[in-house]
Amino acid sequence: MKKIYACALLMGLIVVCCAPYKDLIPDDTVYYPADGSKAPMRESFEQGLNNDERGQFWFTPQGAHVLPYDWFTWLEQPDNEKFFRSNDYMGMLGYLPMDSSRMNPSGLPVGFAMSRAGSQKEAFVGFTCAACHTNELEYQGKKFLVDGAPTLANFVGFFDNLVLTLNRTYDDPEKFGRFAKRVLGDDYQDTEAQKALRERLQKWMIGATERQGVNATSPHLPKDFTSYGRLDAFTNIENAGTAFALNLLSNRNATNAPVSYPFLWGTHQSDRVQWNGSAPNIPRAVGPMVRNIGQVVGVFGGLEMEKAPLWKRLLGHRKIQYSSTIDFESLGQLEGLVRNIQAPRWNDPASNLPELDTDKISAGRILFANNCQSCHQTMTPEQWDEPYNAVLTPVKEVGTDPMTSWTAEHHMASTGILKGTKGKVLVGKRFPDSTQSISISVNGVAGLVLKHPGKVVSGIANTNRVKPRQAFNQNLDNRDAIAENRADEHDLMGNIDHDHDDSTPTIRNLDGLYYKARPLNGIWATAPYLHNGSIPNLWALLTDPPNRPTAFWVGSTEFDPTRVGFVDNKGKNEFKVRDNSGNIIEGNSNLGHNYGTHLTDEEKWALIEFMKSM
Template identity: 50%
Template sequence: MTKLKYSKQLCVVLLSTISVVSCSTAKKEPTVPLENVPQVKEQGSVPERVWLDQGWSDKLRNDFWFTGQGSQIIPYTWFTWLEQPDSEQLFRDSEHMEMLRYLPSRSSASNPSGLPIGFALHNNQTTGQAWVGMTCAACHTNQLDYQGTKILIDGAPTLANFVLFFSKLNASLNTTLNDNQKFNRFASRVLGSNASDAAIEDLRDDLKHVSMATAERQAVNDLPADYPDDFTSYARLDAFGNIQNAGTAFALDDLNNRNAPTAPVSYPFLWGTHQSNVVQWNASAPNIPVVGPLIRNMGEVVGVFGSLSITEAPVWQRVWGKHARYSSTIDFNGIGQLEAWVKTLRPPAWPEQYLPGVDTSKAAKGKMLYQANCASCHEIVAPKDVLKDYVAIKTPVKEVGTDPVMSNNATCHMAKTLFLEGTKSDILVGEKFAAVTHAIDIPVNGVAGLVLKNPVEAIEAGLIAEETSNSGGKTSALKSIEERLKSYFAGRDKLTPNAGDDCEDGFYDAGVYKARPLNGIWATAPYLHNGSVPNLWSLLQAPEQRPDRFWVGSREFDPVNVGYVTNQGLNEFKVNKADGSVQPGNDNAGHTYGTELSEEEKWQLVEYMKTL
C-alpha cells in the first residue's frame, strides 16, 4: 500500500459529499487499474429465504443487489475487516447486520466479502480503488417472516436503521484508530502480516482522516438536542434532509450551512416508481422520460455516500461564464442499469402458499368499499396494467391532515449559496441565486452541473431504461441533454410555484402529498408517509384510536392486521413526547378516509387490500 492509495483527498470523498475536486464521473473504460478484491467467506450464517415472482430472474435480482452506483462509504477491504466498536466481532458479521436490519447475504463473485444485500463494490473512477457503498437494494429490499418462513421481497421498504448503522460505523472507525490492539488486528488483515512499518503508519494516518470525515457527516446530520436519540430509528429516514445537507454543507464545503433532518419518512416501495408523472412524497420532482429518473437517481446517490463537490471556477473560466466546477463519484452507467431493472419490477402478490388465504367473500365486498372510499386517490390497477404510466393524485397537506414536517422541511429549509450567489439556479435557466435560497436547490444545481459536464454518459444512462440508444455523438448528446434539462426545470417550477412566498415561519401552506396505486401495499408496513401507523387495520381507525406507541423492527408478519407484529421489536415508536404533546415528525393524525366505516366493513376493506 502507498500513501497515495488512501490519500487525504480521497478519504475526504468518502462519506456523502465531502468536497473532492479530483474525482470525476464514470467512464466506460477506466483509465486506471481496478483494485482486485479477493473473495472471502461471509461472516456468520445467512438465513434460507423464499422469493416471490416479481418478474425478475435470479441473475437480475443479484445484479440489482450488488451493482454499484458510485456510492463510497469506506474502502472495501476496510469494511471487510473492520471490527465492531465494543468487541472483536467483525462489523459485517451477519448477526450484527441483521440487528441493524440489513439483509445478510453469501459471498460470491459479485459480493466478494459476503456483505449484506445492497452493499456494493465501487471502483473509484480516478484511482481504481475499491470502495463499499450503498446501492438501491440496501433501502428497497425487505424480508418478512411468518411461522418460520422468511419471504424476501424486492423493491419493498427496508426495516433498516440507517442512523444507528452510521453511528456504529463511526464508533468502529474511531475505536480502531485509538485502540492499538484493535488497530493492529485491522492493519494485519488489511495489509497482510508482512506489511512494512511505513505502510502501517500510512494506514493509521488514512484511518484518522476517514474517521474525521465520518464524524463530520454525523455532526452535520445531528438532530436538535431536544429530539430523542431514537427519533429516526427503524424503517424510516430523512433522506431528503440528508440530500439537502449533501449539497449545502458538503458540496459547498461549509459544514455550518446545514439543516437538521427532522422529517424521517418510510422508505417508498420501488415498483411503479417509473410510471408516476411525479416522484417524492411531496410530489416535488417531475418524472419526465430520460432526465427525470436520471436526476432522481443521482440525487439519491448523493444522499447515500456518493460524493458531490461544487467549487468556484478559476477566474479565467468565470470570464467565459463558467462560475462553478462540479465533480462526483456517481456511476452513470450503474444508475442507468438499476433504473432499467426497476422498471420491470412487479408488485408482490399475496403469497397464499406462505400466508393464510384471502377470504374472497370479504374481499369482494371490500372491493366495493375501496372503489367508494379509496379509488379516487389510489386508483385500482389491473395486474396486466401494473407497468403502465399513471398520473398521481396530489392531495393538499391541509386536506389529508397527515404530519406536515416533511412537506415543510423540503420546501422551507434555507441555506447560503456562497460563491453561487448571482449565478443561474438551474445553470441553463432560472432566476439567479440570492445570498440565501431553498436548501434543496443546491444539490439540484450540483446534479445538473454533473449532467452538463458529462453529457454523453448522462444521456446514455438515461436512455438505458428507455430501451434505446444515442448515436449522435457528444455534440448532439449535449444539445439533447440541455433541452431535456430545461423541460425538467420547467416542470419542477410548475410543481412548486412561488414556494418561497408561501413559507411562513417554516410552514408551507401550499404543500401536497402524493397518492399512488396500492398494488403490493400489504408488504410495505408501516404506513402513512412517516411510518406512524403500524398496519392497515390501524390506518382505518379514527386518528385518536390509532396506537400512539408500538414496537418497530420486528420482521414477524401479522397477516390479520396486515403489518408487522407490534408487541415486540428493536425500538418503540412514540407519537408523543414525554409531556404528552405530539413529537413533530411523528404525528399519526390525518388520512381519515374509510375511518367511519363499520368494523365489519373495515375488515372487508383490509381483506381486499391483500389482493392488490
C-alpha cells in the first residue's frame, strides 16, 4: 500500500518549547447580537477535559478559511431574512448550537472557529476538528455533548446552502443592501466601499461555486447520497491538491465514497489512521502533525502550489513553492487536547442511561473474546495512552462495501507543474504525467512541513505541553494488544464496473485493499456503524447481512439504549442501501462483517451489554 503521509519520516523532531499558547481571540473582540434563540441545556460525560479545555477543543482554529467572519455573522438564509448562523438553521443542518462567548463571539455552533492569518486584521470563520467530531445524545429529555464522537451533521448540505445564499446575496439588491449595511457599518454610505464589497463577494461566490462543483458526487448517485453523518473526506483532501492547489479544476475525482466520521478517542495510540489504515501515525513526533495538516488541507486549508520564479530557481530554490492558511501551532494544541479525550462511560455519574446487567456483561465478555477480539483489541482505561498496532483486515475477508478503500487507492490525477519533481519534495520517485491522487496532497503537506519547520516544531511542542489526564476505571480486563503485519506496497490496478448485479457493487480487483479495526471503547456512542454508516445500531450489526435493514432514518440524536444507536424511524434524511430498482447503491452496501451473526439472540444481547460497558 502506498505509504500515505510518508513525509512524516523526513523529520525526527524531538522538541522542547516554552512559549505559551498564543491568545487566539483579541481582548477587544466584538460580541455580535444573537438571533434571539438560546442553545439547549446540555450535560457532559467526564471524558478527560475540563471546561476550559473543552472550550479550546470546540473553538481553537486550525487555519481553515471558509469566509470572512463578519460575512458569516451577517449572511441571511437563502430564502428569508433570518441569519444563516441562527441556532435553528444550523441545528437543522446537524451542527450543535452554542451561545456567544469570548472564543465564539457570534454564537456559532461547536467547531466553527474564528481564525486570523498571521498579522492580518481580518478574521475568518473555519471548521475546527470539533465540528466533525462532537455529537449530541438525548435520552428521556436529557441532552449530553459527547466530545470526540462522530457528528451527524450534513457538511455537503451546509456548503450547498452557503453557496446558494452567497449567490442570492449577490443577485438580490435588497439582500445585498442589508448585508452591506451590517458588514460595512459606518462605511455603508461610501459608494466605493459598497462596490469593493460587492466585487469581493463575487470573488468568494465564484470560488465557493467552483469548490462545490469539484467536490460533487457522480450524477448517477442520489442527490442526498452524502447527507447527514457522512462525508467523503479522503477525496476532498485529494481534490484540494489535484484541483485547487495545482489550479486545475478538471483534475478532480468524484466524491463517491462517503464515510461515517470516526471517533477521536484513542486516535493518538494507533500506528496508523484513516478507515483503510493508509496513513502512518508516528506518535509524539511529526506523524500526528502531518496527519492533521492533511485533514485541514481538505477543509479550506488554502493549500497552493506554484512554480518558483526563474531567478529563485537559478539561485538553487526548489521548483515548487508551497503556501497555505494552516495554523500549525494551534494544530499542535488541538492534538494535545484530542490526546486527552477518553471514551464516554455508559455508567458516568451524569448519565441517566439504564443500569447495566452485570451477568450479561460477564457472559458478553467471553463472547467478545471469542468473536471480536482478534480484530478489535481491547485497551483498558489504564492503557489509554499506550500505543498499539491497528489490525488491517483485507476487504475480501471482511466483505463490507469496498468503495472507500478502493477509491483511496485507485484515484488518479494529472501531476501538472509537479511533473519531474520528487514525490516527497526531497525524496521519492519523480512524478510522471499522472499519479495516485493522494500523492499530490502528500507532496503539498511535505512542502508545507519543509517550508515551516519552526512552526511545525512549535506545534509539536504545543501537543506535548498539554498535560495528560488520569484514566477512568471502567473495570475492564487487561488483554494483550494484537498486532498484524502491514501490507506491502502494491501496484495500482482494477476498475469499477457500474453494471453490477443486485447483490453488491462489483470491484474487479480487491487485492491490497484493507479496512482498519480499532479498539471499541465507547463504541455505544458512535452510531451509525461500519465505515460507511450503513447500519443503524449494534443489534442490526449482529443480524445476518441479508436481513439487515435496507433503509433507516439518520439525523436524530434521540438515543436507543436497547439496540444501541439512535432512533432510526425518524430523522432528517433516509439512508438507503438499495436504489429504486433494488440494486445496492455503490458505497452504501451493508453486507459483510458477519462476525457474531451466528450467535443466539440471548448471546447477542449479552455481547451488546458488554460493548455498552466498554
